[in-house]
Amino acid sequence: MAYTISASGLRKRYGDVAAVDGVSFDVEAGEFFGILGPNGAGKTTVLEIVEGLRRADGGEVSVLGLPPWPRNPRLLPRIGVQLQSSAFFERLTAREQLQTFGSLYGVPAARADAMLEMVGLTDKAGVQVEKLSGGQAQRLSIACALVHDPELVFLDEPTAALDPQARRNLWDVLAGISTEGRTIVLTTHHMDEAESLCDRVAIMDAGRILQLGAPAALVRGLDAPARVSVASGTLPVEDARALPAADEVADDGVSLVVSTRDPGAVVAALAAKDALAGVRIGGATLEDVFLELTGREYRA
Numbered sequence: 001m002a003y004t005i006s007a008s009g010l011r012k013r014y015g016d017v018a019a020v021d022g023v024s025f026d027v028e029a030g031e032f033f034g035i036l037g038p039n040g041a042g043k044t045t046v047l048e049i050v051e052g053l054r055r056a057d058g059g060e061v062s063v064l065g066l067p068p069w070p071r072n073p074r075l076l077p078r079i080g081v082q083l084q085s086s087a088f089f090e091r092l093t094a095r096e097q098l099q100t101f102g103s104l105y106g107v108p109a110a111r112a113d114a115m116l117e118m119v120g121l122t123d124k125a126g127v128q129v130e131k132l133s134g135g136q137a138q139r140l141s142i143a144c145a146l147v148h149d150p151e152l153v154f155l156d157e158p159t160a161a162l163d164p165q166a167r168r169n170l171w172d173v174l175a176g177i178s179t180e181g182r183t184i185v186l187t188t189h190h191m192d193e194a195e196s197l198c199d200r201v202a203i204m205d206a207g208r209i210l211q212l213g214a215p216a217a218l219v220r221g222l223d224a225p226a227r228v229s230v231a232s233g234t235l236p237v238e239d240a241r242a243l244p245a246a247d248e249v250a251d252d253g254v255s256l257v258v259s260t261r262d263p264g265a266v267v268a269a270l271a272a273k274d275a276l277a278g279v280r281i282g283g284a285t286l287e288d289v290f291l292e293l294t295g296r297e298y299r300a
């Protein structure tokens, strides 16, 4: 099968730092693919190599069947790139900014308004870019990356520095653009973002891919216990330890948390004791996968 992106054995070194240390992955057409990892993991460097912005020291990469390096003009109309720091013309309005980008690709000026609507910025069409909020500017930069209707889109930490609500709004936009067979590659250091948006994720750390797969498959592969929590003081810790199917119990003064492989049995036993105040049940997450892989807390 012809992959939209095929990378094998990519390497890039900056002085003593092996920023990318043998990275291989394939992305299928129409996939929403995430590269997930903490700061400095090498995500941006991988993306830049694939985009044709940076030359690898070693390895092979093909994008839409073509080598991206040396910079390949035939690829440019087919890919959209949203960089971490967007270079806007600050005095232009949001609409003018999009029209300017679009004109580089021969896109009709009218498309600017359709793009503004897609990212929820119609009411900001006449506002100068320098007056947009961080979240609005991020949405505009995504619209700029999409103005020429590329079949493959790269988004480098599109929700960085956004508040939780703006992040959620942007997730809706990103889920929306992942249609019509478009392929999206996104880097993020938010586990929940990758879990919610991506068909498959590559978890990177220190220049390597540690694990690659569908988020749910990675989490299921862990076979990690679920956590049932109730408000602290709802029942004594000793009683919680005696519950059927309780593996571990911890009480931090706010919540009493029972780790278990059988959350149904724990909840039923708590119900029988009338001890369900503030009950919550949580399964393992990608964060647990990262912890398992690296033996340490995730450092975003």
Ligand SMILES: Nc1ncnc2c1ncn2[C@@H]1O[C@H](COP(=O)(O)OP(=O)(O)OP(=O)(O)O)[C@@H](O)[C@H]1O
Pocket: 014, 017, 018, 019, 037, 038, 039, 040, 041, 042, 043, 044, 045, 046, 189
């Ligand atoms: N132009 C450069 N010159 C020297 N070192 C660099 C350069 N770009 C990146 N590095 C180093 O390479 C490593 C990987 O950086 P990279 O930006 O690819 O990571 P990242 O996962 O994208 O991080 P972040 O989440 O902070 O963007 C880091 O140690 C970084 O300091």
